[in-house]
Amino acid sequence: MAISVVMPALEMAQETGKLISWLKKEGDPVAKGEPLLEVETDKAVMEVEAPGDGVLAGVKVQAGAEVPVGRTIAWIVSPGETPPTEEAQVESGRKTAAGAAPSSSAVPVAGAAAQSTAREIKISPKARRLASERGVNLADVRGSGPGGDILASDITAAAESRSSAAAAAVDTGSPIARLMAERTTQSWTTVPHFFVVRDVDAGALNEARQKLAAEIEETHGVKLTHTDLLVALVARVLVKHPRMNASWAGEGVRVNSDVNMGLAMAVDEGVVAPVIHKADQAELGAIAVQRRDLAERARSGKLRPADIAGGTFTISNLGMFGVDAFSAIITPPQAAVLAVGRIADRVVPVDGAPSIRPMMTLTLSSDHRVVDGARAAEFLRDVAEAIGHPQQWLG
Numbered sequence: 001m002a003i004s005v006v007m008p009a010l011e012m013a014q015e016t017g018k019l020i021s022w023l024k025k026e027g028d029p030v031a032k033g034e035p036l037l038e039v040e041t042d043k044a045v046m047e048v049e050a051p052g053d054g055v056l057a058g059v060k061v062q063a064g065a066e067v068p069v070g071r072t073i074a075w076i077v078s079p080g081e082t083p084p085t086e087e088a089q090v091e092s093g094r095k096t097a098a099g100a101a102p103s104s105s106a107v108p109v110a111g112a113a114a115q116s117t118a119r120e121i122k123i124s125p126k127a128r129r130l131a132s133e134r135g136v137n138l139a140d141v142r143g144s145g146p147g148g149d150i151l152a153s154d155i156t157a158a159a160e161s162r163s164s165a166a167a168a169a170v171d172t173g174s175p176i177a178r179l180m181a182e183r184t185t186q187s188w189t190t191v192p193h194f195f196v197v198r199d200v201d202a203g204a205l206n207e208a209r210q211k212l213a214a215e216i217e218e219t220h221g222v223k224l225t226h227t228d229l230l231v232a233l234v235a236r237v238l239v240k241h242p243r244m245n246a247s248w249a250g251e252g253v254r255v256n257s258d259v260n261m262g263l264a265m266a267v268d269e270g271v272v273a274p275v276i277h278k279a280d281q282a283e284l285g286a287i288a289v290q291r292r293d294l295a296e297r298a299r300s301g302k303l304r305p306a307d308i309a310g311g312t313f314t315i316s317n318l319g320m321f322g323v324d325a326f327s328a329i330i331t332p333p334q335a336a337v338l339a340v341g342r343i344a345d346r347v348v349p350v351d352g353a354p355s356i357r358p359m360m361t362l363t364l365s366s367d368h369r370v371v372d373g374a375r376a377a378e379f380l381r382d383v384a385e386a387i388g389h390p391q392q393w394l395g
Contacts, residue, residue: 002084003052005074007067008039008305016066019073020045026059030076035302037073040179046305052076058083123150134159180270184329191248192368195327196376200384202343202360205229208390212284220285226343227263227317228288233386234338235259235279236393238313241379245312247333248369254333262311262331263291265298272298273331275311284394319343325361335370338383339363360387 007017020038024030036050054076061073075083121138123131127150131138134155141158143150209224216224238245238259246255261279265272274294276287297303313335316328319342328339341361348357362383366376386393 002057002078002081003054003076004072005036005051005056005076007061007069007071007073008048009069016068018066019061019063021063022056022059023047024050024056026056026074028056030054030056045301046303046308048305050076054078055081057081058085121150122148124152127152127155130155136162177270183331187329187332191330191332193330193365194368194373194376196364196366196373196380197325198362198364198380198384199348200360200362200387201348202226202358202387204390205360205387206343206358208394216285216288220289222285222288222292224284224288225291226319227315227340228284228291229390230315230317230338230340230387231261231263231276231279231287231291232282232284233390233393234313234315234383235261235282237379237382237386239280240382241375243371243375244336244366244379246335246370247312248335248367249333253335253370256312258310258312260310260312262314262334263294264314264316264328264337265295267298267301272303272308273311273314274298274303274307275309277310314338315340319360325363327363328365330365330367334367336364336366336376336379339365 007019009017018040020040022037023035024037030036030050030053032050032052034050035047036056037048038045039048055078056074057077058075059073061067067073077083122143122145123138124145128138130136130152131141131150136155136158138150141150141154142148144154145151205226209226209229213224216222242255243253245259246253248254258278259280261276262273263276265274274297276282276290276294279287282290294303294307297307311331311334314328314331314337316337317340318326319340321342323341324344325341326339328337330337339362341363343358343360345356346359347354348359349355350357362380364376364380371379
């Protein structure tokens, strides 16, 4: 029996999806669970798996089309089986418009175009040779000579105009880059951000990493990072501050029951934020393994829908790039994001005397609709406390 391949709903309130590419061609054999197509959401481009075994057939939609969620876009059939034909052919809006019967108002326009293209083009031999050399379409050139004759200067002007237009063309970037631009613009213009900054002594964090690194590598086969420690610590602090783990739900605040930690990661096309689910309950080694696996899938463009769904708080760490401090933009509907700078030696007062300590700057961006300044400050105070005494919080 034929199995329909439908445009999936990968996010809440999603009405349509954009098909980026088919990973299989029509007629190719496919296996259930095998990557079949790539779909663009408002967070990333994600792979969609085949819903069954068979042969890909009856492909109705090509790359670039925007399709309603739930619409059949292809079939998986048994070898030799013909795909069903009862569902109407799906086309993008642009193709449907092009294939529609011309209206009465369009007929005179078409006739005028035919007359225009059929008109005799008057051009000097020199101008015709120049047009051939520079690749100028004579139908696009308006002559400035007597009786509309096309002159060599007209060809030169047309070529220069085309070059200027090409130089001014906008690089729209990859789908992920475009989505990142849209999401950050939406967040910055609709979410009332405010920022709380704190310098933290990272000496104990460094010691914890050195102490636990060998054990984690031996038991889980992964290198422990400062980010792993921060995920574990911040997640546990969020349990104490549920409002920081809440979301803006349009008309009010929704407190999330799970602590799902998003990790901002740089990829070639932009930034993605895969999620470590229930990070407050995960032990440190498991967090390190998940962080490594998510990073590998992000870099290779193989993130799954579940990898980026359900985040309730985000950490963005640019310390590895030598950044001292920065302010991050919140990912709606989350209430906050924690920006982490590098760990660097600074001269700071300790017990009234100058001392060199490994310091780190934390910047908390918060949504003022969900939390106020006092709540944000209390949360950041406890994060600093956890970083100063990691063993007490990790258990």
